[in-house]
Amino acid sequence: MTICKTMLVLSSIFWLGACGSDSDSTVTAPEQVLPQGQFSLAISDSPMAGVTHVGMVMGELVMTDAAGDIHRHDLQDMAFNLLDFQGMDSHLMVDSIDLPPGQYHDAYVTTQQGDGNDGCYVEDGQGRHGLHITNGQLPVSDFEVVADQHLAITMEIDLYRGLSNEQGQYLLNHEAMWSVDNSHMGHLLGEVDPQWIADCETTHSDLASAGGQFSHMAYLYPEEVTDINQMADMGTNPPAGFIPPTAVSPMMQDTDGNWHFAMGYLPAGNYRVGYSCLGHVDDPITDEITSGPFVMFKDSGSITIEAGTQGGQQTVHECGNGNGGHHGGMGMGLGG
Known part of the structure; x- marks a missing residue:
């Protein structure tokens, strides 16, 4: 009887130890938080005589990272008068969005081509006219997002060089546009x-x-x-x-x-x-x-x-x- 009792006690101890071992081996790894950078994009213009209103309607910001993945940010048909933001004034289109660090290229903002009623338009002394922008896009130069840093870029549009009127339809070409890192520019x-x-x-x-x-x-x-x-x-x-x-x-x-x-x-x-x-x-x-x-x-x-x-x-x-x-x-x- 003594031998049997001893074996029973030892078996119970081993069983309890095994259960404790299984519990200790189940460890939940902490969720990994990837570093992010912040990106902002504004727009400004240099005006031209004879034009009283340049209505812009923005669709989305599109950009491609170094791996070839496309990132999109919806601007929700943002509408504004470009002539309200001249010289050192600018309109903030994208405000401090989070982006993975790295190089970005083929970036642009889509625009809604205008027919005089809907979309982008120009008002002059002869009324309201549709505005077409080359490829329906405002290009943004290549840029790099750095982790835990804020990159602010401004797109400048020189209307005198870029805006033309052909048979009642206004056209805006890319040759008169540039974008610049705000930390590397002056006025x-x-x-x-x-x-x-x-x-x-x-x-x-x-x-x-x-x-x-x-x-x-x-x-x-x-x-x-x-x-x-x-x-x-x-x-x-x-x-x-x-x-x-x-x-x-x-x-x-x-x-x-x-x-x-x-x-x-x-x-x-x-x-x-x-x-x-x-x-x-x-x-x-x-x-x-x-x-x-x-x-x-x-x-x-x-x-x-x-x-x-x-x-x-x-x-x-x-x-x-x-x-x-x-x-x-x-x-x-x-x-x-």
């Missing part, structure tokens, strides 16, 4: 010598538009341009020896008569500024500088756009003797 504020304005109008009085009006324009060129004779107009196919502008902006006159201009979201770097009062004869497609009436009136010299420590630094440039510090006031857009 240009220009003061214009009133004597330049007067001299240009006097010299080219025979080229004034109906009513004797002129379109005073600032032209920004890459640093490869070192002479006024290299400054092309807005035509898409510049003649040999000419270099097209990087950006174009109309000059404004404040209530005190001071002329000024602004160009926002420029990639940091070296540029050169040109001036003409003949913007009204500068067609955005055809060459008007060798076979037309357009003339670049003044070379305003070189300029360096700096981003500053956080991006968005303002650089003031004087055309001629400037105008005494009156370069207009503009709000700031999306920060870096």
